[in-house]
Amino acid sequence: MPLATTHRAGLVDQVIEQLRTAVRQGEWPVGERIPTEPELGEQLGVGRNTVREAVRALAHTGLLEVRQGDGTYVRATSEVSGAIRRLAGSELREVLQVRRTLEVEGARLAATERTEDDVAELRALLARRASERDEGRWEHFARTDAEFHRAVVRAGHNGLLTELYLGLTEVVTASVAATSTITPGAEHVPEIGHEGLVDAVAEGDPDRAVAEARGFLDGLLARVESAPNGTD
Template sequence: MPLATTHRVGLVDQVIEQLRTAVREGEWPIGERIPTEPALCEQLGVGRNTIREAVRALAHTGLLEVRQGDGTYVRATSEVSGAIRRLAGSELREVLQVRRTLEVEGARLAATERTEEEVAELRALLARRATELAEGRWEDFARTDAEFHGAVVRAGHNGLLTELYLGLTEVITASVAATSTITPGVEHAPEIGHEDLADAIAERDPERAVAEACGFLDELLARVESS
């Protein structure tokens, strides 16, 4: 859908918000080049300086990446995610350590705060995950696995924790793919399941949920550190 035309008040802020919304809603996926300056000027009815200032601000937050002579590309879906991507870099061990901190607390909260609908969602995601594993759909598997962990954190109903975790979505999905035991043509240990974690949450057992969350993340960390 085309971007809305701006009003003549706070133009830069309005453009920043509309660009941010386009990225957040998936109009421009991660890795895709956004429209050129002339195209954005025409769509928004503003001058090039306004567009440049807005793009510069979003590049500073990590949402966009300006590549001289090539264009501007989407780097993350939110400023939080962009900041985390910069901090995490390519150090998988650090990503897993942060995941452990957030997911263990998320599992503990989920075991006491979850709804029946959220338990059903966890079961459905695990079923989909199992199908993708059986069919060798590696990229789908990584996305669904990351979605399952996000659903666990959401089930804890802590808004700030959920927001922090959402900022990690892209690096978590990448870490799932990097640590997955189903990489084609590579020998690995058996795939780590999450049924016991879902059971602990369903049974409102926070201690067991914490133990399950700690267990699989500690195993992933051990694999990375021994590789």
């Protein structure tokens, strides 16, 4: 039955895309249980088996996690991030090395491609993270800092690089949180400012933007490597 098979595969793909979109848009946050198969089937107008195949496919990529007898939970916001989260003991050093690779190029592109709106967004995020830092709201600070770095990459207007970096949302946020508590004997270490990076982007100076981005990430790596446990 080739026609039926093709039609069924198309339905599964459509459900996969709708579930993926719901996760990425935050309809179901990371850690939240999604509706049951019968509920999803009713909402999407497809059979239960179609939903099951779609969920199974997304669980295989790491986006969802099926817990027998409990339900299906959101594990990550993208397949890329899900794959990273599945790596056993993914070390903080490795995360920072990948961040450096992407963010340095992102900073260079941002300095040549940014718009006035991009710069305004970066300055607004800097002000917000400074306020959260001063108030000691460290969880919010970590999320805003990660959002700032995504905004820098977006300002380069390279769709593929932005998509790749978006997949690192969870691990970037986790790395910010980890590197803010890594100095022995101190609850939080002095955070590394990004005003110089924003100024370089605003002034259209790619060399300085690269130096700024590489400089603070090298600083984070040095901080991690000098910590007692060597990594996280």
